[in-house]
Amino acid sequence: MRILLDIDDTLADFFGAMEERLGPAVDDSIENLGLMFPGNELVHYLESDDFHREMLPLDGAVQGVNWLFDAGHHLQYLTARAPELQQLTQEWLDEWGFPKAVLHSVGRDAKKKLLRTERYELMIDDQKRYLRVAHKHGKRTIAMDRPWNANWGGTKLKNWMYIESALQGQL
Ligand SMILES: [Mg+2]
Incomplete structure (x- = not known):
């Protein structure tokens, strides 16, 4: 197949890597990182080599x-x-x-x-x-x-x- x-x-x-850095998600039931972790510069993580390498x-x-x-x-x-x-x-x-x-x-x-x-x-x-x-x-x-x-x-x-x-x- x-x-x-x-x-x-x-x-x-x-998700585990995000929570490790930002603390528990505010709401994990919605497929939207901005709502899960409001008030954070998420792009910093999404574009970070180290963040992805350490996952x-x-x-x-x-x-x-x-x-x-x-x-x-x-x-x-x-x-x-x-x-x-x-x-x-x-x-x-x-x-x-x-x-x-x-x-x-x-x-x-x-x-x-x-x-x-x-x-x-x-x-x-x-x-x-x-x-x-x-x-x-x-x-x-x-x-x-x-x-x-x-x-x-x-x-x-x-x-x-x-x-x-x-x-x-x-x-
Ligand atoms: Mg996926």
């Missing part, structure tokens, strides 16, 4: 993605991170031992466009704004279970250790 994998809050603990993988993500790779699936990474973060993100994936696959670090609009034009069967992401696009184009989706997608009705992945069952539609 051809699978597109998001990075932030799907493979990398972006940790989500629990079980390295093992889970390697399991997908070893099972013969064709993977691609697709993130709304800015193109300027492509190389750093590639290094981060390599350093943590994620399997080799094409990485698209393309920004929000291009990510949505690729979701409409790329050939794939399944997308794994945490944000409804992308899950919706994939779903609308008849693709299978698995949502990484996060507070801001609590009302997403499709298949969810609580933790990467359950990826095999999620893929088999048992969750």
